[in-house]
Amino acid sequence: MKQIFVILVSAILVDNFVLSKFLGCCPFLGVSKKMDSALGMSGAVIFVMALASAATWPIQHYLLEEMNLEYMNTLVFILVIAALVQLVEIILKRYIPSLHKALGIYLPLITTNCAVLGVTMLNVDNKYGFWESVVNGIGAGVGFMLALVLFAGVRRKLESCDVPKAFRGLPITLVAASLVSLSFMGFAGLAENMFK
């Protein structure tokens, strides 16, 4: 049980996917302009990460390891995740149209996102069990949401600032992103000591 909490806290704060591991930078910069699209995107990411962790675990352990094909997991995971998300999208569209509309374009956009693939690969590297993998997926998604929502707030402040002309647009956004990332270094060592 303690292990689960350590995984959750470290995935959200210490090893934040965007701000510490620098995975998923594209949606982080692309969709953090507005708060509501940031929330929609991160909702979809949490969903897909948890689902991908759950789906790739049996494939890794019961298919690839049995056949000594662990080196193929990158390719197989991409295939499985993309197919799975498409399938979920079809099912959502039919049965829960409101959720489908809320996740909208973001669901197919993140099928091959590196953060989603990264979470499944890290599950394998850290030798997590099934539930640990799912919790790591959810934690990574929540961490992504935290980073995105925080940064959407930062960008809103940035809009009303008088930025020097050379820094306007993407440059100042990247500078702000690096500062937010720096602040997350303060969480280093938190997870190990929190549950002592």
Next chain:
Amino acid sequence: MNILLNGVMVVTGLGLAAAIILVAFSKIMEVKTDETVERVREVLPGANCGACGYAGCDEYAKAVAAGQAEGNLCVPGGAKTAEEIAGITGRASGAVAKRVAVVACRGNAQHTRTKMAYQGISTCHAANRFFAGDWVCPDGCLGHGDCVSACMFGALSVEDGVAVVDRELCTGCGACVKRCPNHLIQLVDDSKASAYVLCRNHQKGGVTRKGCDVGCIGCQKCARTCPVEAIHMEENLAVVDPAVCIDCGKCIGECPTGAITRILAD
């Protein structure tokens, strides 16, 4: 050799299985979408300006297809789009009234005087909060171009400190109207020529005159001259009712400051 073959087989097998499942599910779970929505959406200009009153072209297309909205609400698309939508939905549409934006201020650098050299954030909203901007007149065009950045069609520009509308490019979407902190921009009917007071200053004549040579000083000459009583006074400011105005041009000749101008129809 065996391990190579295994890898190929596993990936091929998984890919095939995923493909079969996806095809099967997409057939079983097929959701019938309304084709009219897509067809209506295709003829819309896609500017997402919101002039129709909906959140964007997609929402408007849905409302038209569902019969909740008329087909003539798209301002940038104009009559051509309305006709195409009528062709798709089979419902006749009314005429599209083309409207254009007019900036009610002529106070450029030659006609007006500044009270300071504002050096803060270069937007009208910021300048307006700081003692109403550079100019003496508190109701004039601030000239920092908030409307220029609001315009999706490049129809606005700031010339010599005052915003100017290019009537050819203006689609009448009204994005600039919402942005102007002094509410100087108004949409007027493009098909009718009328007189228009290019000033929004409600101060007394003498005060107006100190700041601007071309502001309305509230002398009421135009209101008295007008043969059809299309002009009335609102707190030292003449206002023309374009629906009543017959475009005789008498008020324009009477105005001592030249604040009234004729707005031409195309």
